[in-house]
Amino acid sequence: MNDNNRIIVALDFDNRADAMTLLDKLSPQSCRVKVGKELFTRFGPDLVREVQQRGFEVFLDLKFHDIPNTVAKAVAAAAELGVWMLTLHASGGEAMMRAAREALADSDHKPLLVAVTVLTSMAEEDLMAQGISRATEEQVQRLAAIAQEGGMDGVVCSASEAASLRRLLSENFLLVTPGIRPAGDAADDQKRIVTPGDAVHAGSNYLVIGRPITRARHPDVKLQAILEEISGN
Ligand code: C5P
DSSP: OOOOOOEEEEOOOSSHHHHHHHHHHSOTTTOEEEEEHHHHHHHHHHHHHHHHHTTOOEEEEEEEOSOHHHHHHHHHHHHHHTOSEEEEEGGGOHHHHHHHHHHTTTOSSOOEEEEEOSOTTOOHHHHHHTTOOSOHHHHHHHHHHHHHHTTOSEEEOOHHHHHHHHHHSOTTOEEEEOOBOOTTSOOTTOSSOBOHHHHHHTTOSEEEEOHHHHTSSSHHHHHHHHHHHHHTO
8 A cells, every 4th residue: 555644533523623723733744534423413514625625635434324325325425525535334235335336436536435344332242132143353354345345445443353354355455443542542442452553564554543643732743653653564
């Protein structure tokens, strides 16, 4: 992968001013930005445009999951908005993912489509309650394989799953990993954390990092330190 801009900063704020204050301290040459459900629900496409006007590419993390036609229309709308990457749920099925891919066929701008496999908040007993008796890791692998078959560009996964998925999936299939913590940082509510260097070493292409950067006294300095850590990998 030639893209050296591997860090995606999670813009997890409940207000616009804090989000923009953070962006004032960061450079679009050093990171991209993830806009999720809270910020998007509050401020909508205008906020995405504002982020883009500052030069940042946007990862729109709305995790689409619906009938194929509805997801295709949502993906086309996101493409019009010019987002760089977006998420949908692999559990929506191969037909849904194919419809999403086909929705971009005539689009001048084609966002990268990445699928969420099993939410990390789901324990094995939650899968069991849904009639899925296989181990979580196996379910993740199965959904990732369906995502690849369905024409996705990659999956979102835990960095601890990256090495096994990298072996299973094609070389250019993207692995996007949250749950990253530089050594010595607080884990916050993350259960299984991996350092930036280890995530890249395991095969992760893009690292989603929130609080270690957004809560740092000097977010730009913190981002630079992370970039230096991964540049050796
Ligand atoms: O602040 P932190 O680095 O933990 O934020 C990580 C971002 O990645 C958040 O936006 C969070 O919702 C998201 N995420 C995650 N773990 C997952 C999937 C997404 O932390 N398994």
